[in-house]
Amino acid sequence: MVGNVIVGQSGGPTSVINSSLVGVYKTAKDRGANKVYGMLHGIKGLLDGQYVDLSEHIKTTLDIDLLKRTPSSFLGSCRYKLPEICDNKEVYEQIFAKLKELEISAFFYIGGNDSMDTIKKLSDYAILINSDIKFMGVPKTIDNDLAITDHTPGYGSAAKFIAASLKEIIRDGLVYDYPTITIVEIMGRNAGWLTAAAALSRSDDCEGVDMIYLPEKVFDIADFMEQVKKRSATGKSLVIAVSEGIKVADGRYVFELADHVEFVDAFGHKQLAGSAKFLADKIGSELGIKTRALEFSTLQRCAAHMTSRTDITEAFQVGGAAVKAAFEGETGKVVVLKRVSDDPYICITETHDVHKIANIEKKIPLEWITDDAYVTDDLIHYIRPLIQAELSPIMVDGLPRHLRLGDE
The missing domain is CATH 3.40.50.460 (Phosphofructokinase domain)
Structure with a gap:
């Protein structure tokens, strides 16, 4: 698949959400995408015609290294709920008209539960109108409450x-x-x-x-x-x-x-x-x-100065895996992490139907919570591998340096 792709970030930021953005951008460019557009303030920004060509803002390997270490959402975020298709088709017509204008072949959305609801609705509408645009969800949330995935980047x-x-x-x-x-x-x-x-x-x-x-x-x-x-x-x-x-x-x-x-x-x-x-x-x-x-x-x-190297690496991987899946024809999917080993800790990526993830909240199993206001060793062992190793900030004048949209 060739053409242009577009990526957005939605919901609450994390310290590694931009690593997923880099994963989408770099993998898409490496696989031959002509342009990689970034929605400003998510799907709401796209509706308002706000987007950028990321190549104009991510120009060097230093930019990539800085962006991986930059907290919050580089492209801005939103908390915008798409209406049900049956209630307001006009919104979807506007979105798909904009995607057609930009010659988009794949759409990536980095976010949590509510963001996966957006992917679900857009991929469903694409089926209704026989659009060949691929829609992929890239998991992100510090809350760790997405279904199916072992855990979420962030x-x-x-x-x-x-x-x-x-x-x-x-x-x-x-x-x-x-x-x-x-x-x-x-x-x-x-x-x-x-x-x-x-x-x-x-x-x-x-x-x-x-x-x-x-x-x-x-x-x-x-x-x-x-x-x-x-x-x-x-x-x-x-x-x-x-x-x-x-x-x-x-x-x-x-x-x-x-x-x-x-x-x-x-x-x-x-x-x-x-x-x-x-x-x-x-x-x-x-x-x-x-x-x-x-x-x-x-x-x-x-707190990007306290980033886990495991976390930032997996954030990059899920972004890249989403692009790979879309370029190979998948749509209406979310990239998930599957833990295949605890010792040594190993996670791989898979894709799952967004309908089985969107709007489903994963909670801590009750058997992992003790009666004396604490948690079990099983829960501690589940979390511990996710905080391992560090990625040092790039320091300038004694402080971490970040990449801002518009920096040249």
């Missing part, structure tokens, strides 16, 4: 940052001769993969976090307070990791128990924040213990 680096940062927080919390409590809020709406990475902080040189609370299990506030009271009575400082999406028995998020301003995005997702602060305030007022709340927030997805 998760390993975020897990590495979380575990490393918690080791440092634990050291800081132990300097006083009286107990303090630190509650760290970590991203994770319905799946606790990121928060589970806090367990990796326990090692030969570190006590590790004391408790881990994940959204897969109902959060019992009374039991939580009792655990804090009991454990702090020993005089030990505590560090507790909680997912932002933990819920109480009636289905409310913990942060909703306090006064808050609610924001809902285009996909109907509530903006989550404030669970750690609510719990810290409750401990302070009811138990009289010095407590602080920390939110890793965007730090966990943009």
Whole structure:
């Protein structure tokens, strides 16, 4: 297959999403693509006529090396939900008219669950109109909640940052001769993969976090307070990791128990924040213990200085594998990672039907979550290979150098 291809990035960024972009760009050029266009701000940008020729911005091997190490989405992102085909064909007609104008033969979208929904709908519409454009999904999300794939690029680096940062927080919390409590809020709406990475902080040189609370299990506030009271009575400082999406028995998020301003995005997702602060305030007022709340927030997805080499390598590989599959005739697929060995750790790429992945959320198996607010060794062994090795930033004047769109 020859012609032009187009690639976009969607949803929340990661520290390795641009490595997948490089994988798409370099593999497409190596396989003879004439032009590789980049959508600015995803499918929404394409609808608005915003795109660039990536060859004008990625010119040298240094550019490629910089882009691999650049956090966030080089092309910008969006959270735009395509309507159902039966509800609004005009949107699809606009998209396919633009793709025809650009002589696109393959379309690649780097993203998570909602992005795979876009690939599903576009590939379905292509079948309806007998279009020969190939549509491929490239997995990306720090949440690690895509179905079928062993894990998602972006998760390993975020897990590495979380575990490393918690080791440092634990050291800081132990300097006083009286107990303090630190509650760290970590991203994770319905799946606790990121928060589970806090367990990796326990090692030969570190006590590790004391408790881990994940959204897969109902959060019992009374039991939580009792655990804090009991454990702090020993005089030990505590560090507790909680997912932002933990819920109480009636289905409310913990942060909703306090006064808050609610924001809902285009996909109907509530903006989550404030669970750690609510719990810290409750401990302070009811138990009289010095407590602080920390939110890793965007730090966990943009900390490219803490990138896992395993993660950045796999991010590049899934981008390249998507191009290879499309050029060989596949469409309506998502590249997934399949773990074939734990020791040594080996993952290969495969493709799977997007209909079996889009809008399906992978959660932590309940048997990997213990009854004493922690996780099992099986879960730790699953995560550990994903954080291995480092890719040093390219430093200029003491700081990491990144590639920006428009830099010459």
